[in-house]
Amino acid sequence: MAQLTQTAPKCSRSRRRGEVLERALYEATLAELAAVGYGKLTMEGIAARAHTGKAALYRRWASKHDLVHAALVFALPPVPEPRSGRSARDTLLTLFIAHRDVLAGKTAFPGLDTIHQLLHEPEMRIIFADAVVGPRLKITDSILQAAVEAGDIDPAMITPLTARIGPALINHHFLLTGAPPNRRELSLIVDTVIPPRQPASDDQ
Template identity: 50%
Template sequence: MSASTSTRRRGAELEHALYEATVRELAESGYGRLTMEGVAARARTGKAAVYRRWSTKQALVLDALRHSLPPLPGFEPEMPPRDNLRAVFTVLCQIFGGRTSFPGLAVITGLVADPVLRNAIVEHIVSPRLRVIESILDNAVRTGEIDAVRPMAVHIGPALVMHSFLLTGNPPDEAEIDQIVDTVLGA
């Protein structure tokens, strides 16, 4: 067995390297200039290793994005809705701000021009987070902590977090997150 064979990455280790390479390529080059060959070179593997796993760059990018997301904050029924929402919005700030392995809002805005990726991002990244917010608000109504869920309440928090990034380039601070939570809860 040669030295190169004994150090060859396989399975999960190789996939992890390919995910990391994809996210770095997205951050540095953008989606339009990302290539399967570039990802393979960055991961120090052959392009056949990439094409065996993903037939399109869309599929590769979507899997890399899902892999790079921090765990979805869960809805904790015993916690007050304010604390649950604060946890969700704090993680959202970290994601958008590129403070996780996820590439951040600047990269995501470059992906939504591709309809397939936009739909996949909504289905796999946005919608699960909105469902957590909806569960928090529905539980708050059941427990009497709020009277009703206002129309668009589920979307307000993420929209305000994104709005802060777009206007200032920075995530909301803790006081602003508290104001966003109050807005969502109708306080």
């Protein structure tokens, strides 16, 4: 009996709880998603990969849809926020670098191969739009508005599609070359969204 009393604390300390367990479940979800795809993803498979029971998942999420949504939000890097004193062009470049790094698999977020899988699943496409695309388009809109207020861009040039141009060109670069755009290429994309000011003509 004394021996059981001594070993019990050791076992309880080895159990993962709270944020530690949730992080393990998120990591297992993303790894399983990359391995089998969303269609074959199961709560059982995630639990097995995380070395825990299904009950640990169902206590937190009602379905794999909810769990994958939470895992994607967890893995997604924070969106660079506009800062005072920083030009709209520099802020836009920072945002595009972050977008490039996500697609290139340089973050904990699934890379382009897994993202392609997600976009073919109606449920996951909605999640991706809500968790990834939507917030970044809002930030881009705010950057463009700042550029208008600073006189860097003609408001007549802004359309409902302008905020999508940069990410679309980055995605297109991946599809055409199979490689992420470098900083110079990202700067050219910024020039496409916010054309550089032309020097004033001396002609009157």
